[in-house]
Amino acid sequence: MSILKSRETILALAILALLAAVASRFPGFVAPANLARVFTDTSPLILLALGQMAVILTKCIDLSVAANLALCGMVAALMNGAGVPLPLILLAVIALGAMLGAVNGLLVWKLGIPSIVVTLGTMTIYRGTIFLMTGGAWINAHQMSEGFKAFPRAVILGLPVMAWIGIAGIAAMALLLTRTPLGRAFYAVGGNPHAAVYAGISVGRTQFAAFVLSGALAGLVGYLWVARYAVAYVDIAGGFELDVVAACVIGGIAIAGGSGTVAGAVMGALFLGIIKNALPVVGISPFWQMAISGSAILLAIAFNTLSQRDGGRIILKKAEAAE
Amino acid sequence: MSAVLHTQRQIPDRLTRPAARALKSWEALLAVVAVAIFLLNAWASPYFLDPWNLSDASFNFTEKAMIAFAMAMLIIAGEIDLSVGAIIALASTVMGLAMTAGAPTPVLVLLGLGTGLLCGAFNGLLVARFGLPSIVVTIGTMSLFRGISYIVLGDGAFTGYPDSFAWFGQGYVFWVITVELVIFTLAALVFGVLLHRTSFGRTVYAIGNNATAARFSGIRVDRVRFILFLLTGLMSGIAAICLTSRLGSTRPSIASGFELEVVTIVVLGGVSILGGSGSIVGVVLAAFVMGLVTFGLGLLNVPGIVMSIVVGALLIAVIAVPRLWTMARAKSGKR
Numbered sequence: 001m002s003i004l005k006s007r008e009t010i011l012a013l014a015i016l017a018l019l020a021a022v023a024s025r026f027p028g029f030v031a032p033a034n035l036a037r038v039f040t041d042t043s044p045l046i047l048l049a050l051g052q053m054a055v056i057l058t059k060c061i062d063l064s065v066a067a068n069l070a071l072c073g074m075v076a077a078l079m080n081g082a083g084v085p086l087p088l089i090l091l092a093v094i095a096l097g098a099m100l101g102a103v104n105g106l107l108v109w110k111l112g113i114p115s116i117v118v119t120l121g122t123m124t125i126y127r128g129t130i131f132l133m134t135g136g137a138w139i140n141a142h143q144m145s146e147g148f149k150a151f152p153r154a155v156i157l158g159l160p161v162m163a164w165i166g167i168a169g170i171a172a173m174a175l176l177l178t179r180t181p182l183g184r185a186f187y188a189v190g191g192n193p194h195a196a197v198y199a200g201i202s203v204g205r206t207q208f209a210a211f212v213l214s215g216a217l218a219g220l221v222g223y224l225w226v227a228r229y230a231v232a233y234v235d236i237a238g239g240f241e242l243d244v245v246a247a248c249v250i251g252g253i254a255i256a257g258g259s260g261t262v263a264g265a266v267m268g269a270l271f272l273g274i275i276k277n278a279l280p281v282v283g284i285s286p287f288w289q290m291a292i293s294g295s296a297i298l299l300a301i302a303f304n305t306l307s308q309r310d311g312g313r314i315i316l317k318k319a320e321a322a323e
Numbered sequence: 324m325s326a327v328l329h330t331q332r333q334i335p336d337r338l339t340r341p342a343a344r345a346l347k348s349w350e351a352l353l354a355v356v357a358v359a360i361f362l363l364n365a366w367a368s369p370y371f372l373d374p375w376n377l378s379d380a381s382f383n384f385t386e387k388a389m390i391a392f393a394m395a396m397l398i399i400a401g402e403i404d405l406s407v408g409a410i411i412a413l414a415s416t417v418m419g420l421a422m423t424a425g426a427p428t429p430v431l432v433l434l435g436l437g438t439g440l441l442c443g444a445f446n447g448l449l450v451a452r453f454g455l456p457s458i459v460v461t462i463g464t465m466s467l468f469r470g471i472s473y474i475v476l477g478d479g480a481f482t483g484y485p486d487s488f489a490w491f492g493q494g495y496v497f498w499v500i501t502v503e504l505v506i507f508t509l510a511a512l513v514f515g516v517l518l519h520r521t522s523f524g525r526t527v528y529a530i531g532n533n534a535t536a537a538r539f540s541g542i543r544v545d546r547v548r549f550i551l552f553l554l555t556g557l558m559s560g561i562a563a564i565c566l567t568s569r570l571g572s573t574r575p576s577i578a579s580g581f582e583l584e585v586v587t588i589v590v591l592g593g594v595s596i597l598g599g600s601g602s603i604v605g606v607v608l609a610a611f612v613m614g615l616v617t618f619g620l621g622l623l624n625v626p627g628i629v630m631s632i633v634v635g636a637l638l639i640a641v642i643a644v645p646r647l648w649t650m651a652r653a654k655s656g657k658r
Binding site: 061107111112113114116117118120121122123124125127128129131132136234242245246249255256285287288289290291292293294295297298301302305306 | 403449453454455456458459460462463464465466467468469470471473474477478575583586587590596597626628629631632634635636638639642643646647
């Protein structure tokens with residue numbers, strides 16, 4: 001009974017129902033090869049949702065992920081143009097992403113500014129920085145080296161590297177959250193900050209770590225995004241932070257912090273990914289995507305909040321009974 | 324020194340204060356900054372002091388500031404509405420649909436106001452009635468409302484609004500005083516009185532400082548929250564009428580990013596993002612500062628996206644600098 005009640009089970013059933021609905025008209029959609037394609041396509045969202053999840057667990061929110069991604073992607077493209085070898089580029093974007101995350105984290109940790117204000121601000125600063133660096137110019141496919149573009153698509157053991165990075169991210173995050181002190185700290189800080197302090201956990205430092213993690217993942221995805229779509233400009237992944245938050249909310253990560261699982265975040269991302277890939281197949285205009293993910297956020301948050309609510313206490317039982 | 328220990332809230336007060344303390348207040352600081360930026364602009368560009376230019380410049384803040392008044396009350400009560408830009412998009416789309424069907428200007432205005440109210444009621448219902456966190460609800464409705472605009476319009480646009488509709492965003496009441504400036508002034512007065520001179524305003528502060536205590540003292544907390552979302556929706560509707568009228572067209576991307584600038588004006592105006600304190604005077608001054616900064620940068624040919632860096636940095640700096648200041652003073656006090 002408790003298994004049936006868990007959010008992850010219900011979400012898994014919702015995903016299966018969604019797949020079944022699409023498959024009833026277009027059986028080709030659920031062919032293994034196509035499902036693998038959908039997973040690969042959703043990998044960036046999964047990776048970002050995992051980072052966002054760590055941040056949300058600690059009662060914060062990171063709205064700067066998409067801008068961070070775009071900035072790191074642009075830096076990757078510029079470095080590639082300057083002839084820097086790919087492994088160095090990868091290291092550089094992850095480091096840069098982590099650094100941008102650290103800026104968010106420091107402002108939250110050292111100055112105690114609410115994360116939503118910090119990341120609303122850094123969101124525009126990071127994206128504006130791309131413009132300052134490039135003057136608004138685009139970097140197109142022909143300006144990128146073949147190796148740079150080919151890496152995320154290279155197939156190993158039947159799956160592209162992009163999908164493998166997604167799988168590695170899921171595994172690493174699952175280990176981090178369930179098997180390390182830092183992972184426990186994320187939950188402790190979000191569950192009850194005061195109790196966490198008394199247990200010897202620094203709330204600010206833990207939130208800082210979550211922002212660095214989210215930033216590093218955004219940096220990595222920045223490279224993957226630019227290499228995959230073979231274009232870099234100021235507005236890439238514009239508004240993607242909403243999809244990332246949506247994936248977490250749909251995945252049952254409590255926005256008040258302290259509760260949520262890797263499986264939930266991954267399935268939340270997959271849910272959105274499947275809808276995005278199924279819309280053109282079913283013949284619905286992609287312009288529906290935004291309204292659908294908005295509705296999905298509202299349904300998910302309503303469902304999660306209402307199912308967790310305790311009934312409250314009746315203080316005046318006699319009066320209640322008398323009515 | 325963890326974040327937990329920082330959550331103390333200022334107790335709002337309207338007690339009469341000595342002049343020396345009033346000079347140190349956030350509002351006084353803002354007024355000085357506004358005057359400084361005004362003089363700096365006048366010195367940097369010969370075109371700045373032209374009355375018609377200044378009148379044009381007011382469009383930089385009037386629409387956003389209208390929403391900022393309602394948003395200030397919402398934030399003082401401890402909630403937030405990130406869907407205001409999306410409400411504008413939806414209201415503008417509804418007006419566009421009606422315009423295409425041949426509706427006259429009064430109907431367009433009513434539809435704009437009605438859509439704003441409905442969107443606000445929807446947000447308010449989800450937050451106040453069902454107890455959902457306002458950040459997530461309004462991130463969701465932000466996608467939903469703008470998403471509906473995208474479904475209706477796709478990559479198209481509504482153009483060809485009637486001439487009489489242009490009055491709201493392009494008309495003048497007399498000389499250089501625009502219709503929008505008059506609406507802005509009226510809104511400032513109404514919200515100023517509502518927040519600072521009525522019992523409703525007091526309940527807003529009470530809820531922001533301690534919602535539980537407010538409930539125990541007989542305030543219908545959820546009803547106040549609902550009304551605040553309704554007001555924010557209504558002001559977004561009014562802003563939608565002004566903006567659509569001024570641009571003369573509706574695209575689904577209209578007013579994107581407004582929520583950031585509105586929240587920035589509110590926070591710059593000295594409203595605590597944690598709720599419980601702030602004033603309408605501060606918001607008015609912050610609107611002037613933002614308008615003057617963007618207009619001044621515009622005169623100097625600074626591109627829009629660079630201005631958004633300034634806005635983002637301003638948002639963080641106005642909260643960070645006072646905190647750094649108190650931290651520095653606490654340190655020097657210990658020695």
